[in-house]
Amino acid sequence: MKRPAYSLVAVAVAALLGGCSMIPTYERPAAPVEADFSAHGAAPAGSQPATADIGWRQFFGDERLQRLIALSLENNRDLRVAVLNIEAARAQYGVTRADQFPGVNANANGTRQRTPGDLSYSGRSTIGSQYQVNLGVTAFELDLFGRVRSLSQAALAQYLASEETRRSTQISLVAQLANAYLNERSSDELLALAQRTLKTRQDSYNLIKLRYDAGAASELELQQAESLVQSALSEQAIAERNRAQATNAIVLLIGQPLPADLPAPRPLSEQALLADVPVGLSSDLIERRPDIRSAEQQLRSANANIGAARAAFFPRISLTGAFGTASSQLSGLFDSGSLAWSFAPQISLPIFDGGRNRANLDLAEARKNIAVAQYEKTIQTAFREVADALDAKGTFDRQIQSQQTLVDASRRSLELSDMRYRNGVDSYLQLLDAQRALFTAEQSLLQARTQRLNNLVGLYKSLGGGWEENTVAAKAAPTSTVQ
Structure with missing residues (x-):
């Protein structure tokens, strides 16, 4: 609570x-x-x-x-x-x-990749696919100072x-x-x-x-x-x-x-x-x-x-994040369970910069x-x-x-x-x-x-004349003095 x-x-x-x-x-x-x-x-x-x-x-x-x-x-x-x-x-x-203000971007990408057998855990060559659609914020700085x-x-x-x-x-x-x-x-x-x-x-x-x-x-x-x-x-x-x-x-x-x-x-x-x-x-x-x-x-x-x-x-603190869907099949992008997100805050503190x-x-x-x-x-x-x-x-x-x-x-x-x-x-x-x-x-x-x-x-x-085309009505005399 x-x-x-x-x-x-x-x-x-x-x-x-x-x-x-x-x-x-x-x-x-x-x-x-x-x-x-x-x-x-x-x-x-x-x-x-x-x-x-x-x-x-x-x-x-x-x-x-x-x-x-x-x-x-x-x-x-x-x-x-x-x-x-x-x-x-x-x-x-x-x-x-x-x-x-944070910049919000919509991204969509897809990859299809063949992995040789000597790099695969199973010892056999494989072909993998990955598709993503998300909304993301990239390196938005929290302006704390x-x-x-x-x-x-x-x-x-x-x-x-x-x-x-x-x-x-x-x-x-x-x-x-x-x-x-x-x-x-x-x-x-x-x-x-x-x-x-x-x-x-x-x-x-x-x-x-x-x-x-x-x-x-x-x-x-x-x-x-x-x-x-x-x-x-x-x-x-x-x-x-x-x-x-x-x-x-x-x-x-x-x-x-x-x-x-x-x-x-x-x-x-x-x-x-x-x-x-x-x-x-x-x-x-x-x-x-x-x-x-x-x-x-x-x-x-x-x-x-x-x-x-x-x-x-x-x-200096910056935030990078994304929210969307991901799937190994293009047709499964919006299926149940395809939700994907990432959040990557970053803080940078100057320690030594040579002055x-x-x-x-x-x-x-x-x-x-x-x-x-x-x-x-x-x-x-x-x-x-x-x-x-x-x-x-x-x-x-x-x-x-x-x-x-x-x-x-x-x-x-x-x-x-x-x-x-x-x-x-x-x-x-x-x-x-x-x-x-x-x-x-x-x-x-x-x-x-x-x-x-x-x-x-x-x-x-x-004296500043020449900006107005026609004369402006007289204003009250100012009471302020030169600072």
């Missing part, structure tokens, strides 16, 4: 051992950065949605750019590889997780890391396409500027040529006018090349030729081209940036592998320390990207304002120089310098506007 009680105790002990885990308790490393970005001019986000929740359709106000982003998310090969990597990681996790579960958790963390890598790839793709598009728009406007400048200089050259033919201008003035025309032609060729290369970059990113029905682009000077982005705490950055989350999943995977390395020091298990544990711990360093470096890199973009944000506004004032002054200077030259007060050299100064100032203004927009795109990306 005591046997059921003993059985219950045995089951309880097995269940208790089955819950044993050698994985170290995971603790997120402290972030090696400041708690917020106030030192870089960032204001609290308030009730606005986090940047990571601002959809790219709301952030990018140019309909043409929105269409290109949608195409890239459908066709880009780098993003496709990231998605396939997720499928591979999911499959690998499934393979590892399956080791936690959590080795298999540790490996499964490590594979799960790798799978989750691949998910975050896919998010990071998409965010980078959106930012790359936006930068390529802004570069194309900048090249377009530089080309238009070069063409306007070429026309102005060509008109000036024609006037100087008439004056030279009439003996009212020197050959020096004619050659100076010619040099300006050739300089404008050179700038036009550079702008055409840059625009073609920027278009090629867009084609590569969207994975197909540019559609003919794209909406018309907006000018770079339009204020609604890009939206502003709120900046929160560095703890928000840690929670929302997919590359940081991927690095943390890699750290969790390395931590779980320590549990598997520790479990290797303990006995292999100790070395594997040291290796797992070293890889975890590497993962910690990589996680901290990822946080530091992300914090610097945000800080750099914030520091540049205000300076670009001041630079553009000053550059616009310079363009206005240079344009007025050109008008006065042209008037004085036509009235014979100044030489053509002063007019030449004024034309060069205006062209350089206009180029610098356009470049500053492009750099400001690229910087805003970089800030949007560095």
